[in-house]
Amino acid sequence: GAGVSQSPRYKVAKRGQDVALRCDPISGHVSLFWYQQALGQGPEFLTYFQNEAQLDKSGLPSDRFFAERPEGSVSTLKIQRTQQEDSAVYLCASSLAGGYGYTFGSGTRLTVV
Amino acid sequence: GENVEQHPSTLSVQEGDSAVIKCTYSDSASNYFPWYKQELGKGPQLIIDIRSNVGEKKDQRIAVTLNKTAKHFSLHITETQPEDSAVYFCAASSMRNDMRFGAGTRLTVKP
Numbered sequence: 001g002a003g004v005s006q007s008p009r010y011k012v013a014k015r016g017q018d019v020a021l022r023c024d025p026i027s028g029h030v031s032l033f034w035y036q037q038a039l040g041q042g043p044e045f046l047t048y049f050q051n052e053a054q055l056d057k058s059g060l061p062s063d064r065f066f067a068e069r070p071e072g073s074v075s076t077l078k079i080q081r082t083q084q085e086d087s088a089v090y091l092c093a094s095s096l097a098g099g100y101g102y103t104f105g106s107g108t109r110l111t112v113v
Numbered sequence: 114g115e116n117v118e119q120h121p122s123t124l125s126v127q128e129g130d131s132a133v134i135k136c137t138y139s140d141s142a143s144n145y146f147p148w149y150k151q152e153l154g155k156g157p158q159l160i161i162d163i164r165s166n167v168g169e170k171k172d173q174r175i176a177v178t179l180n181k182t183a184k185h186f187s188l189h190i191t192e193t194q195p196e197d198s199a200v201y202f203c204a205a206s207s208m209r210n211d212m213r214f215g216a217g218t219r220l221t222v223k224p
Contacts, residue, residue, distance in 0.1 A: 102147070
């Protein structure tokens, strides 16, 4: 597609529920990033993939967060046993290669009730 | 790691006036400084970027300046229009896929 596509756009989860957020990057983009954006804040880095390899996961806030990109294209961010503090917009970005020219998706707004 | 500070957090200007947003960064290895515009319900959109080998870059009504010695960079928007109203984010990276963002500036342009 022409841009980065994220689904679902909105997700409401009950506390303790597992969720999976999907990102379809721009075709051919090698690098893929996940960011978490709390209300009124800037995006905070979660994790980075180069093709299928997860090269940096230093931003994942706890072991309840897990990301994968098994075939080097679509990526899924999974959050287990969701907590209220997980409520945020989760942004995915991709780039052709290297650390510049990020294109962001519209994000998934997760609300944990 | 990199730490990016951005100010002001909110900025209100009259249509036609200029707007300036300033950022500082901490990591001297950072050499790429993009600016993003985020509208309600959308992801951040790149509007301009600058690399450390230049001090200024301009694209129509938007310009960015960089002072590597002082570790700060600024976004300048001239002849502001109501459609410029949005949240603006600065970011810094060393091109090692380590981009970090400022907290954002909410710009309101009053007609």
